[in-house]
Amino acid sequence: MTLDPALLARLGPLQVRARKVMEGVLTGLHESRQHGHSVEFREHKEYAAGDEIRHIDWRAFAKLDKYYVKRFEMETNLRAMLIVDASGSMAYGRGALTKLQYAGICAGALAYLLARQGDQVGLCIAGDGGTVKGVREFVPFASSTTHVQELLRELEAAAGRGPTLLPAALDFAAEKAARRALMIVLSDLFDTTEASIPALKMLRSRRHDVLLLQLHDREELDFPFDDPTRFLSMEDDRQIEAQPRQIRESYLAEMRSFLESTRRELARADVEVQQIATDQPPDRVLLELLARREAA
């Protein structure tokens, strides 16, 4: 069974929706094995007999003409930070769900999943109105069920408004994470400053594992409007009158180019990008995502 957004929209509070999605994902994963453990390099140690040959650092040997073995710090749990863009444009969605609602469901479901396997989950809601610039709400890493509930509450309360302040939020999250973490960013990347992509790259360069779930409404992708329309910006006071039929071609080209360049540029920086239309069932989307990561 898949959970299409229209159905989800009728499911009531986010806890229910997120849980449903999580269940869907879990059903889909069925046989997939649990994992979550990761290792992190700590120091080099001179080779001694008995050490694993495969841990010899051959690059160091080439430089120093001595055998060094890499020693790793084993981590029991993954730390994941959910960064949800709550700018005005995320409030768009004339279908069942707005982008922000869709992002909330996905984030909630992921929080459930991660917490369920004992990983620590944090939440950063990017937007204006917070005490720190670009951060409207922040929930530190934790893995308890109550923590997830709080997180869900924050997600549900989040409203899409104001400009996109994602870059500042990413900086903040990177700082809060302190050490390497999985950064799951949910945004449409509609950023007039065009600083979001460099910020994502920067995040990756700080050795965080970065996953971008780029969300778009179907109308944003297809531009199905016919009648003359005055388009109003959701983040500032810009507006424009247009004959959609006359600009559709040009709009679609612009949009295609944006999606393509985003994917290409972030892929080059080793940032995983999943571009999602909000009319797709979220469980299916997450399932595919997880399957792909599993395969990688």
Add this chain to the structure above:
Amino acid sequence: MIERLTFAHPAYLWGIAALALPIIVHLFNQRRPRPLAFGAIEFVLRSQRQKARRLRLRQMVLLALRCLLIAAIALALARPSLAPRGAQTAQAVGPQATALVLDASLSMRYRIGQKTLFERARSEALASLDRLGPDEPATVGLCAGAAGFASGIAAPSFDRLAQKRLLQSAQPTYLPSDMTGCLAAAAKELGESPVPGKRIIAFSDLAAHSIRLDAPPPLVPSPRGPGVKPNIVLVDAAQGSDLPNAAVIATAVRPSASLGPRGYEVVATVANNSERPVSGLQVSLKIGETTLAKGFVDVPARGAAKKTLGAVLPAGVVTGRVEIARDEAQGLDEDDGQDFVVHVPRDVKALIVDGSPSSLRTRDEAFFVEAALAPARTGGRIAAQTLDADAAAGASLDSYDVVLLLNVPAPPKAFAEKLRAAVAHRGAGLFIALGDHVDPDAYNDALGDLLPRPLHLIKTAAEPGAPDAEEHAARFGVIEWAHPLFRIFGPAEREGLVSSRTYRYALLKPEGAASHTLASFDDGAPALIEGGRGAGRVLLYTSTVSRSWTDWPIRVSFLPVLQQAVSYLASALEERQPQAAQVGGEREVAAPQGLLVAQILGPDGKPSPMRREKPDAADAIAGPLQLPGLYRPQAAPAKGAAHEDLSLAFVALLDPKESDLRRVDEGELKAQLGGAGSAQVAASSEAAQGTHGTPLWSGLLLLGALALLGEGALTRK
């Protein structure tokens, strides 16, 4: 430009109000966009930014095209046209009742190369007729003659075929034209048409003589108040070019003593109607096909010169022609010559009956008469034979035209009878001069009613030779100078006649048959008295033709009076040039005794129109004379065949005014026709077409179609 724009159906201009429609649609479209808060507005902005300007431009172009479409249709329906410069807008609107006036006067025969002005004008008129709109009634008139239109002008109609046929068959006349009268008549006729627009297109050479600048402008009668000024276009058949022309405008024929018997000089007056003097223009005199004389003449610019050509003419009625050389390049050929008719007197045979022959010539009664009638003095026209009274009584008088009884004793009865027969029946003349041999009573008995008045007694005013004879002698008192006997005397020469002295003369009895005193003495007694007797005439001189009673025979005035008297009595009084008639006019032709004028052959050999005052009158009135040249009447007895009587022949001359093709001043002409607002002068009918204005509606429709196409192309995108 704008003030020259006129509309045939101005009501359709309300259609322009429909312009509001596209404007409303445009504004409605501007307001309709519904607002939509949109996430990806950045891309909309980027797309729109590229197109925004173009789009706005397109919106404006679309609006403009739609407005243009509506405006073009509304304007086209209103049928606008661009009136020619100066035309009166008020009447140039819409269809116009049109009168085409074609000048068919003589001057339109002016030839430039091979084509005459008339041919040019006719083709222009035909082209104009073709260009008339189907809703424009028309009428056609040929302007020639004093009456205005040669054959009248009809009310405007749509019978294009008849109008075309009239124009195609039109020929120029030899008449002058009254263009002013024709325009007025055409304007009057236009009043018959209910179409509000009135227009006259006249095709003319615009010769000044055909236009009266002092006449009131032509007006179309209007039931509501004063007339309406029609639009008048005068199409200049000469297209503004100068029309130089030389013409023979007068011909006079008179006897020339220096050329001998029947020697005549023909004086041709040649006019040069051009700005340049003409030199060495050839003038020739033709009798029939024979050229008798040629000469050359220099004529100043805009002037005239006389050329005299001499020739010996045969006796009788002579018809001839004076011609100038034809100009090959251009000119009016018809006025290059003039015909003339001259009656050359016939020879006269006279019998002089000498009542007192004398071996001393100065005492001889016949001496002075013979001297007067000598061939050297009469050009051989008069052949005189002298007989004494006895010989004359026995001679036959049949071969004589005139018998002169000079101081003859009362003739015997037989001779008197012969004289009476010759005079009354044959038309011979009798001249009676008195003297010592004349006994008044015997004369009254012998000649009786042949005398104009019976003789009474001889009066002696003074004794010749007496010291105071000069003082008491009688002089001529009243003289009828206009009589053929005396008309040869000019005012300066009359003294020579008046100053003669007469000492003795016969007084006449007051009673008697019809008589006419030609000259009388200062005491009132008749000196020369004439009486008509049957077919002939009798002239009585109450004194002598010798020096015995008077000194007149030795005076120079005696000779011409006697010569004139003989010719007069013989009905062969010198030359006679019948008065010429005018083309377009009429000429009365008096029938000879006992005959009637049967018909009159024109210069083309065809019978010319004629009429009679009364149905049974013998005389006829020829005319209107259509052609220039010689007209030859035919006379016929009441019952019998007609024969040509050249003594009745006459010529019809062209109006010399027509030879002067000087153009009327354009400014004055326009002023006369009602001002530049309603009248214009054009070089061709192309320009004449301009009076309906340049139609703009077809262009507007094309514009509308283009706007529609453009609108379609823009909205499809």
